[in-house]
Amino acid sequence: MENDKAVVASSIRKEYNICGTIVEALKGVDLTIYAGEFVSIRGPSGAGKTTLLNIIGGLDKPTSGEIKVLGHDLSKYDELFLATFRCTNIGYVFQSYNLISTLTTKENLAFPMQLAGWDDDRIERKTEELLQLVGLTNRADHFPSQLSGGEQQRAAFARALANDPLVFLADEPTGNLDLDTGLKIIEILGSLKKKKTVVVVTHDERVTRLADRALAMVDGKIVL
Amino acid sequence: MAFPLKELARRKFHSMLTILGLAVCVCVVVSLFLVSENLSVEITGFSEIGLTAGFSAVFSRFILLVVILSGVAGVLVVYFLMFTAVLDRARDVGIMKAVGYPSDAIFQHFAVEFSVLVLAGCLVGTVLGIALHFMFVSLMNCFGFQISMNPFNWQMILLIFVSFAVFSFILSLRLTGRIARIKPVEALSQVSEDPSKQRSSLRTLPIFGRSIAARIALRSLDRRWPMTVRVITCLDVIMVLLTIIVVGGLVAEETMLSYVQRAVGANVVLVAKPELADWYEQLLSRFLQSNGTEPFSYLNEDYVISGSIVSEIKGVQGVVKVDPRLVLETTVEEVQHISPDINNLGQYVVVGDKRSADAVVVGVQGESLVSDWLVFGEKLQSGDGRDVMLGDTLAANCFENPLVQSLRVFGGELRVVGVCLDTLNNGVVVYMSYEKLCSLVNCSGYNVILVQVEPSSRSETLQRIRDSVSGFGLVVVDLGLSLDRQLSYVGQVWSLLLSLSLLSFINAATSLVGFLMLSVSSQQRDFSVMRALGARSKTVLKTVLFQTFLLVSAGALFGFPIGLAFVLFFLIPEPVVSLNTVVAMVLLILSLITTLCLAILYPARKAAKARIQIMWA
Numbered sequence: 048m049e050n051d052k053a054v055v056a057s058s059i060r061k062e063y064n065i066c067g068t069i070v071e072a073l074k075g076v077d078l079t080i081y082a083g084e085f086v087s088i089r090g091p092s093g094a095g096k097t098t099l100l101n102i103i104g105g106l107d108k109p110t111s112g113e114i115k116v117l118g119h120d121l122s123k124y125d126e127l128f129l130a131t132f133r134c135t136n137i138g139y140v141f142q143s144y145n146l147i148s149t150l151t152t153k154e155n156l157a158f159p160m161q162l163a164g165w166d167d168d169r170i171e172r173k174t175e176e177l178l179q180l181v182g183l184t185n186r187a188d189h190f191p192s193q194l195s196g197g198e199q200q201r202a203a204f205a206r207a208l209a210n211d212p213l214v215f216l217a218d219e220p221t222g223n224l225d226l227d228t229g230l231k232i233i234e235i236l237g238s239l240k241k242k243k244t245v246v247v248v249t250h251d252e253r254v255t256r257l258a259d260r261a262l263a264m265v266d267g268k269i270v271l
Numbered sequence: 272m273a274f275p276l277k278e279l280a281r282r283k284f285h286s287m288l289t290i291l292g293l294a295v296c297v298c299v300v301v302s303l304f305l306v307s308e309n310l311s312v313e314i315t316g317f318s319e320i321g322l323t324a325g326f327s328a329v330f331s332r333f334i335l336l337v338v339i340l341s342g343v344a345g346v347l348v349v350y351f352l353m354f355t356a357v358l359d360r361a362r363d364v365g366i367m368k369a370v371g372y373p374s375d376a377i378f379q380h381f382a383v384e385f386s387v388l389v390l391a392g393c394l395v396g397t398v399l400g401i402a403l404h405f406m407f408v409s410l411m412n413c414f415g416f417q418i419s420m421n422p423f424n425w426q427m428i429l430l431i432f433v434s435f436a437v438f439s440f441i442l443s444l445r446l447t448g449r450i451a452r453i454k455p456v457e458a459l460s461q462v463s464e465d466p467s468k469q470r471s472s473l474r475t476l477p478i479f480g481r482s483i484a485a486r487i488a489l490r491s492l493d494r495r496w497p498m499t500v501r502v503i504t505c506l507d508v509i510m511v512l513l514t515i516i517v518v519g520g521l522v523a524e525e526t527m528l529s530y531v532q533r534a535v536g537a538n539v540v541l542v543a544k545p546e547l548a549d550w551y552e553q554l555l556s557r558f559l560q561s562n563g564t565e566p567f568s569y570l571n572e573d574y575v576i577s578g579s580i581v582s583e584i585k586g587v588q589g590v591v592k593v594d595p596r597l598v599l600e601t602t603v604e605e606v607q608h609i610s611p612d613i614n615n616l617g618q619y620v621v622v623g624d625k626r627s628a629d630a631v632v633v634g635v636q637g638e639s640l641v642s643d644w645l646v647f648g649e650k651l652q653s654g655d656g657r658d659v660m661l662g663d664t665l666a667a668n669c670f671e672n673p674l675v676q677s678l679r680v681f682g683g684e685l686r687v688v689g690v691c692l693d694t695l696n697n698g699v700v701v702y703m704s705y706e707k708l709c710s711l712v713n714c715s716g717y718n719v720i721l722v723q724v725e726p727s728s729r730s731e732t733l734q735r736i737r738d739s740v741s742g743f744g745l746v747v748v749d750l751g752l753s754l755d756r757q758l759s760y761v762g763q764v765w766s767l768l769l770s771l772s773l774l775s776f777i778n779a780a781t782s783l784v785g786f787l788m789l790s791v792s793s794q795q796r797d798f799s800v801m802r803a804l805g806a807r808s809k810t811v812l813k814t815v816l817f818q819t820f821l822l823v824s825a826g827a828l829f830g831f832p833i834g835l836a837f838v839l840f841f842l843i844p845e846p847v848v849s850l851n852t853v854v855a856m857v858l859l860i861l862s863l864i865t866t867l868c869l870a871i872l873y874p875a876r877k878a879a880k881a882r883i884q885i886m887w888a
Contacts, residue, residue, distance in 0.1 A: 106803055126880075127807060134805025145800045149491040161483050162805050190494070206804075 052115070053214060053244035054080040054103055059112035061098050061267075072098040073109070074267035082213075085236075085245045087255045090264035096248040097142065097218055099264070103246060104137050104216050105129045117213060134162045138207035140217035142248075144199040146191040152202050153178065153187040159209040177205040180235065182228075196223045204232060215239055217247045221254060233257065275383040282356070288788075289352040290392045296345020297396025297435050298403060300338050301428060305404035307334045308421055325645070325663030325692040326530070329523060330764065332842055336519075340512040345435065347505045349392065350442040353385060354501060357450045359793070368455040378451035385443035393436045397428060483806070484813035491794060492818060502790070503825045510830020511837065513863060516769070518856050519838040524765040526847040531558075531757045534693045536641035538591075540733060541748040542584065542720040542740055544574045548748045551598065551719055554631060555753045558694035558760070569599035575716035576745065583739050589725045589732030594641040595717040597634035597708055602627050603701055605669050606677035606684055623676050626669045630662075631696040632680060634708030641723045644691035645845055648674045651689065656707035658688040664698030666690040681711035694757055721750075787819055788874045798878050808879040815875035819868050827864055 061073040072095045080086050088096050101107040102114055105121045114121050117136055121129065133139075146155045156177050160170045178184045181201040191199055200223050207215060220236070221229040233253050239245050240257065247254055255261050263270050279286045307330075364377060401423075408420060492499045535555065541548055550567050568574075581595045607623040637651050644660075651660045659678050666673040666687075673687045678701065685703060693700055709715050724732040737747045791798075798811045839846050 104803075130802065130805050130807045132805075133803065137805075139803065141803075145796075145803065147487070147797050147800050149487060149494045149794075149797060154486075154490075158483070158801070159804050162810075 051081050052079055053082040053084070053117060054078065054246070055113075055115040056099075056103070057113045059099070059102060059109045059114060061095070061102065061107070062110045071267055073102075075112070076267070076269055078262075078269060080244060080246060082244055083241050085240050085257060085259045086247070086262060087258035087260070088246065088248045088262045088264055088269075089250055089255065094264040095267040096264050100139075100216050100218055100246065100248055103214070104139050105133050106139075134159060135210060136213050138210065138212035138215045138243075140200075140203050140207045140220045142218040142222065144191070144196075144203040146199055146202055146206070148191055151188050151190055152183055152194065152198075155191070155202055156206050156209055159206060163210050173209065177208060180208075181205040182231065197225060197228050200224055201228065201232070204235070208235075213243060215243045215245045217245070217249075219248055219250070221249065221251045229253070275380050276387065278380075279384055279387060284788075285352070285356055285359075286388060289349060289356075289388045290395060292348040292352055293345055293389065293392025293435065293439060294396035294399060296341050296348065297393050297431065298399040299341040300345075300431050300435075301397055301400025302403040302407065303334055303338055303341070304427060304431065305401065305423070306407055307331075308424060324667035324698060325690075326527060326761070329527060329843055333515075333519060333523060336515050336837065336842065337512065340508060340515065342435065342438075344505070344508045344512055346438045346442065347508055349389070349439045350446075351501050351505050353388070353443050353446050355498070355793075357381075357446050358498065361450070361453060364450055364453055365455045368453070374451045378447055381447040381450055382444065385447060386440065389436055389439040389443060392439070393432050396435070397432050401428070482813075484810050484817050487797075487801070487814045488817040488821065491797070491814075492821060495790075495793075498790075499822070502822055503829075506822060506826025507830040507833070510826045511834040514831050514834025514860070515837055515842070517859050517863070518835060519842050520765065520769045521852050521855055521859075522838055522846050522848055523843050524762065524769075525849060525852055526843045526845070527761050527765070528758050529847045530645050530692050531694055531761055532754065533643045533645065534691070534695070535750060535754045535757065536594075536643075536721065536723060537754075538724050538726045538729060539641050539750045539754075540722050540724060540736065541750050542580075542722060542736065542745050543576070543718060543748075544744060545746045547574045547598075547718055548746050552748065552750075552753055554598075554696045555694060555750070556756070557697040558757055567600065569718055570712065570714060574718040575714075576718060576720060576743075577716060580740060580743055580745070581717065581720060584720060584722055584736060587732065587735045587739055589728045589735065590722055591725060592639060592641055592723040594639045594721040594723070595636065595705075596719045596721065597705055597714075597717050598631060598719050599708075599712065600629060600631050601680060603630045603632070603665070603669075604679040605671075606679050608672070608676045610675065623671050628665060628669045628699060630665050631700045632708065633695075633700060633702050634705035635702055636705050641721045642693075644693055646689045646691045647844075648687075648689035651702055651704070656704040656710075657685055658703070659685040660689040660691055660702040661687055662693040662695065662698035662700035662702075663690055665700060668699070683707075683711050784870045784874070787815075787822075787871045790818070791815055791871075791874045791878045795878060795881075799881075811879040812875050815871060815878060816868060819871045819875075820864075823864050823867050827860065831860060 056076050056078040059073050059076040059078075060071070063070045063072060074095075076095075076099060078099075088099070090096050098107065102109055102121075103116060105116065105124075108122050112122070116132075119132065121132070124132070146152075147158065150158065153174055156174045157170050160173060165173070174187075175184075178187055181204055183198060183201055183205070186194060186198055186202075191202070194202065200220065204217070204220060207217070217236075221232050224232060229251070230253075233251075236245065236247070236254060237257050240259075247258070249255060367377060368374070405420075541551060543551060547569070576595070578595075581593055584590060585593045604627040605623045605625055607621050607625060609619050609621055612618040612620045635651070646660065648660075649658075651658060659680075661670070661673055661678070670676055670687070673690055677684050677686050679685075680701065680703075685707070691702070692698070705717075722736060724736075733747060733749065740747065798814070801811060801814075802808070839848075
């Protein structure tokens with residue numbers, strides 16, 4: 048059954064040194080997420096949800112403990128491996144969108160595919176498909192600064208799906224969206240169920256209802 | 272007052288960079304000015320001792336250009352750094368205005384900040400410039416130069432300080448006014464990075480194919496176009512400055528060495544009576560140092576060399592040219608010239624002041640000259656005995672407009688047709704027709720013969736000349752040693768100036784690294800997103816390097832030809848550019864661009880290797 052486990056976190060601790068003060072963001076998190084499982088995480092601000100998501104996504108390393116994603120112990124690999132791993136296996140929707148400011152919407156969507164070495168035709172087809180999926184076809188050539196918050200969120204969502212990742216992570220993906228757009232995103236999230244391993248940090252009950260498992264975090268620990 | 276100062280302290284890196292940029296420029300100008308005064312190569316004049324007026328003029332022009340360009344570069348660098356500070360904080364200003372902070376208070380805030388930066392930069396630069404000048408002169412004296420420490424020209428130092436402060440302050444006020452007028456909505460908009468909405472055509476460039484680094488680099492330059500334009504403008508000025516220093520230095524040195532060689536003549540030996548030969552060598556060495564001014568009896572009958580000896584030397588195998596001369600010293604006088612006044616029709620103006628000087632007067636035969644001076648005006652024609660050609664120092668010291676004036680010597684009035692760069696008697700010399708000089712002094716015969724020999728059989732020819740003239744009590748002196756001393760002297764002075772100008776290179780490098788560090792830090796978030804999405808550190812590094820290469824190349828593309836034009840058309844008359852110089856120029860410019868690109872490696876690596884979380888924290 049080991050192969051079914053997409054994410055295995057064992058005794059994960061994460062500490063930050065902020066101006067000489069040690070802040071414990073994660074205090075021994077143990078978590079197993081199976082392949083194709085849809086997990087939602089909620090909790091108050093500062094509970095460590097984003098930190099946990101960053102560690103699962105290979106953006107950050109734990110201070111101690113072990114994190115295995117798709118069978119790889121990410122705490123042991125160097126930055127070069129992690130870059131390739133993120134590019135090919137992880138789709139991440141950041142809370143603050145994080146679109147590249149100097150690229151257009153279309154180019155932002157194409158960026159992960161270019162990193163993965165796809166050919167131009169394939170990139171073009173996939174980009175069009177993604178733009179249609181999130182309803183941004185008419186905003187393809189606009190820069191992030193020319194998009195609204197909701198549009199940037201949708202573009203970030205589409206970009207996270209670009210490389211068809213096995214693990215999809217999203218940090219408050221419906222947080223800044225109006226009702227209609229939020230529903231559209233929830234619909235897409237629903238379509239990912241069973242196809243990808245999804246971990247979503249959210250306070251949106253509609254998203255939580257989609258989840259196979261709803262977790263809660265408080266003060267750096269999973270409590271539910 | 273306290274809030275702006277706290278802001279400066281909070282933005283330590285940016286504040287220090289602005290102060291450093293301005294300080295280095297002020298330091299370059301102050302130290303160059305002070306050292307050139309001590310070298311007697313005044314920016315606005317020339318020296319009477321050590322160098323001829325013509326040579327000194329080239330040095331002066333060089334220093335003047337470097338000083339002016341350092342000044343322009345300094346002010347531009349500071350303006351650019353302030354511009355980035357304003358751009359960085361447009362959003363903060365928007366928030367301040369949105370919560371009710373009045374425009375006047377914002378103007379005051381930035382005016383205080385910029386004033387502190389400008390004054391600190393100018394003050395530190397002036398102090399450093401004075402200190403550097405002391406260090407430089409002491410160091411050069413340790414190496415065997417004899418540079419005296421002249422009293423300071425405090426007025427000039429004050430003028431440099433005030434000029435830099437005023438120009439920088441005026442530019443900063445312009446920016447302050449702009450930021451104070453900004454609308455809160457504009458400032459708070461995320462488009463604030465590109466307030467003027469200017470766009471370039473960089474995005475349409477297809478040549479960089481599919482390289483992600485190249486695309487991001489190009490797009491980044493395009494999106495930050497106002498900033499890009501300012502960086503390229505600064506780099507242009509810096510490149511002009513560097514080209515003048517590097518290429519100008521090389522070409523000027525080679526050209527000036529060629530001027531000396533042309534004036535003295537290559538492979539030339541002197542034939543004269545021993546006392547006169549010694550004296551002639553002293554006349555040549557006055558280019559290097561002031562020496563005795565006691566009278567010498569040139570027309571002593573013992574020194575006369577007859578025409579038959581000249582004919583005999585001409586017949587010696589290996590002799591290329593024989594240049595017999597009558598050399599003497601006398602007082603010459605400037606003759607006033609009356610010419611129509613261009614501004615007032617029917618009126619006349621008097622040119623000249625009847626000044627006089629003790630000069631060496633040389634009677635020559637135009638067709639047999641071994642010297643090929645750089646001449647302003649016309650060369651001395653053999654046929655017309657009424658013409659004279661002046662040495663450059665005599666022309667500069669004693670004449671207002673020599674080429675329209677005449678010279679009085681031995682009671683005769685002769686027309687000045689040309690001014691030549693000559694090292695004999697440090698340029699205080701008059702060349703005229705041999706026959707005319709003979710008629711004026713009422714004597715005949717030569718007292719000096721310059722002989723140009725074949726370089727391939729130099730020693731044999733010298734021996735043959737010695738054999739043919741030894742019976743007449745004449746000596747043969749190789750002028751190659753005098754020439755070498757003069758060449759080495761000019762080379763040393765150039766080395767001094769070029770090493771001083773190295774400061775400007777440091778200035779350029781500091782500015783560039785400063786620009787690029789700011790540029791990298793303002794793109795930090797984008798780089799971190801790229802890496803979060805799976806881009807390798809190498810891709811970020813390549814992006815930064817590609818941007819740097821584009822900026823430096825754009826700077827070089829405009830700056831290098833402008834600098835080269837300055838060098839060839841303004842700095843040096845009749846420049847000499849040998850193949851070696853061209854190769855050296857190309858290598859230097861390439862290594863310069865490479866060095867400047869490599870200078871960015873540290874901040875680029877830092878950006879590429881930083882932890883993703885830290886980068887967008």
